[in-house]
Amino acid sequence: MEFRIEKDTMGEVQVPADKYWAAQTERSRNNFKIGPEASMPxxxxxxxxxxxxxxxxxxxxxxxxxxxxxxxxxxxx
Structure with a gap:
């Protein structure tokens, strides 16, 4: 998988090259897992x-x- 480097006030973060989002969204994806494993019963x-x-x-x-x-x-x- 290829990545690009995005920068914001918190520094640099690797974002998948084929995605349109930037650093803050990537940090959120890494810090707040979503999906079936994180959903409520x-x-x-x-x-x-x-x-x-x-x-x-x-x-x-x-x-x-x-x-x-x-x-x-x-x-x-």
Whole structure:
């Protein structure tokens, strides 16, 4: 794999030559792993969905969320 050197205020970093991003993005990729190994368990993601659904209904009942948006927020669960 070929690399190019990108520079910013923190110094130099190697970036794959075929990528369009620069030094800060490459540092983020190296420091904050993303992907399946870093994701939350499916049960946690589902629980967040139920919390959002409950919040949508509560906000609708308080009159701060339109009916159209309440339905949109709650269809997936």
């Amino acid at each position: 499916a049960e946690i993601i589902e629980a967040f969905g139920y919390l959002k659904k409950a919040a949508a209904y509560a906000n609708h009942d308080l009159g701060v969320l339109a009916v159209e948006k309440t339905g949109f927020n709650c269809k997936s669960l």
